Amino acid sequence: MFNLALGFVASFLVIFFIVRSSGLHGSLSMDHDLHGIQKNHAYAVPRIGGVGIACAAAITLVAQPLWATNTGTGNLLLLLCAVPVFAGGIIEDMTKRVSPRVRLLCALASALAACLVMQATLTRVDLPLVDEWLRIMPIGIGFTMLGVAGLTNAVNIIDGFNGLASVLTMLIFASIGYVAHSVNDWLVMSMALTMIGAIGGFVFWNFPVPSVFLGDGGAYFVGFIMAELLILLIVRNPSVSAWYGMAVAIYPAFETLFSIYRRRIVRGRPAGDPDGLHLHTLVYRRIVRKGLDAGNLRQRALRNSCTSVYLWVLSLVSIVPATFCWGSPAALAGATVAFVVLYVWLYVAIVRAKTPRWLMITGHAPVVAPRPRGAERPRN
Known part of the structure; x- marks a missing residue:
C-alpha cells in the first residue's frame, strides 16, 4: 500500500505545480480547441496531466526499495518501455503536430520493447487453434504489439x-491488483497499486470540475501500462484465463472496435x-445535457462529469x-x-431517441463557484 500512497502524493504535488504554473506554460499546454467535433469542455486548462502520473510512477518505483524487499527493477524497465508512446503523446499535447500514424508507431515501438525486455509476449488466448500459431515467436510478438497498441489507443478514445x-x-488497475494478489504476482500487483495512486492524484484535480486534463500523453501512458500488466499477468500465471484481459478491458476495446x-x-x-458519435458523447448530448444552461460554465463542467458516472x-x-x-x-x-x-442496446436506444426515462437527468446544477485555478475562458 506504500506504492499507492506515495503515488497519490507525488501525483497530487506534481499536478499542483502544473496547475499553479499554468501562466508560464499555458501557451503550449492549454487546450484552447473547445469547439472541435469531439470537444465537450467548457474552458481551457492544461492538458498535460499525464506528466504528473508518469512522474509519480517513476518516483514511487525508484523509492520502492526503501520499504520493499523487491527492488522493482522489472517495473522500472516497464516504465522505460513506455517512453516512446508517452513521448509521442506529450509532444502532441504541446505542439498538435504529431500525426495519428506517428503516435501509432510509437505505441508499437513501446510494445515491441516490452516484448523483448519484459518477455511480455502473448502465447495463448485459450483458443487451441489460435494458441498453436501464437507459439511461433514472430506471430506472437506481432499479435501482442497490435493488441497493446490497440488498447493503448482505446484509452485515448x-x-x-x-x-x-x-x-x-x-477500476481496471484495482481488478488487476486483486487478481495479481490472488496469484502472488508481486511485480504486477505493485505496479497496479502504483498506478492507482498516481491516477488518483490526477483525479483530485480533474473531477468533478477540472483544473487539468489527462491529454494524449497521459491516456497513452496509462493505456500502455494497463495493457502490459494484463499481458504479464496472463503470461506469468497460467491459472489466470486469457479471457480475463478481454473481459476486464472490454469497454475501451469494444468502443474502439464499434x-x-x-x-x-x-x-x-x-x-x-x-466524430461525435461515441457512446459517451451521445450520453452527454442526449441524456445529461438536457435542460443545460450552455452559458453557465460551472454547470457545463458538472454535467460533463455526470456523463462519466x-x-x-x-x-x-x-x-x-x-x-x-x-x-x-x-x-x-x-x-x-x-x-x-x-x-449496443443503450447505443441504439439513444440514437433512436428511445432512452429509458430512468436514465434521464432533469433539472439544473447550482450556479455557484468560479472557474478552477489555471482555467481560461474559451477563445473565440
Missing part, C-alpha cells in the same frame, strides 16, 4: 469527459476520422465478474457478451 478514462482505468465498424462499414469513412457504472458490468471469476473462461466470456449486448 474514451478520454473525452472529466474522470471518464482516469477512473475507469483505476467506432471502426461505424465509420468504415456504416458510413464508409476512414476509421481514423474523428454513466460509463463507470456500465463498465462495472464486466469488471466486477472478471475480478472474481478470473480463472473461469465461461464466466469471463459471459461477462464480455453481457457488456456488448448492453452497450
Whole structure:
C-alpha cells in the first residue's frame, strides 16, 4: 500500500505545480480547441496531466526499495518501455503536430520493447487453434504489439469527459491488483497499486470540475501500462484465463472496435476520422445535457462529469465478474457478451431517441463557484 500512497502524493504535488504554473506554460499546454467535433469542455486548462502520473510512477518505483524487499527493477524497465508512446503523446499535447500514424508507431515501438525486455509476449488466448500459431515467436510478438497498441489507443478514445478514462482505468488497475494478489504476482500487483495512486492524484484535480486534463500523453501512458500488466499477468500465471484481459478491458476495446465498424462499414469513412458519435458523447448530448444552461460554465463542467458516472457504472458490468471469476473462461466470456449486448442496446436506444426515462437527468446544477485555478475562458 506504500506504492499507492506515495503515488497519490507525488501525483497530487506534481499536478499542483502544473496547475499553479499554468501562466508560464499555458501557451503550449492549454487546450484552447473547445469547439472541435469531439470537444465537450467548457474552458481551457492544461492538458498535460499525464506528466504528473508518469512522474509519480517513476518516483514511487525508484523509492520502492526503501520499504520493499523487491527492488522493482522489472517495473522500472516497464516504465522505460513506455517512453516512446508517452513521448509521442506529450509532444502532441504541446505542439498538435504529431500525426495519428506517428503516435501509432510509437505505441508499437513501446510494445515491441516490452516484448523483448519484459518477455511480455502473448502465447495463448485459450483458443487451441489460435494458441498453436501464437507459439511461433514472430506471430506472437506481432499479435501482442497490435493488441497493446490497440488498447493503448482505446484509452485515448474514451478520454473525452472529466474522470471518464482516469477512473475507469483505476477500476481496471484495482481488478488487476486483486487478481495479481490472488496469484502472488508481486511485480504486477505493485505496479497496479502504483498506478492507482498516481491516477488518483490526477483525479483530485480533474473531477468533478477540472483544473487539468489527462491529454494524449497521459491516456497513452496509462493505456500502455494497463495493457502490459494484463499481458504479464496472463503470461506469468497460467491459472489466470486469457479471457480475463478481454473481459476486464472490454469497454475501451469494444468502443474502439464499434467506432471502426461505424465509420468504415456504416458510413464508409476512414476509421481514423474523428466524430461525435461515441457512446459517451451521445450520453452527454442526449441524456445529461438536457435542460443545460450552455452559458453557465460551472454547470457545463458538472454535467460533463455526470456523463462519466454513466460509463463507470456500465463498465462495472464486466469488471466486477472478471475480478472474481478470473480463472473461469465461461464466466469471463459471459461477462464480455453481457457488456456488448448492453452497450449496443443503450447505443441504439439513444440514437433512436428511445432512452429509458430512468436514465434521464432533469433539472439544473447550482450556479455557484468560479472557474478552477489555471482555467481560461474559451477563445473565440
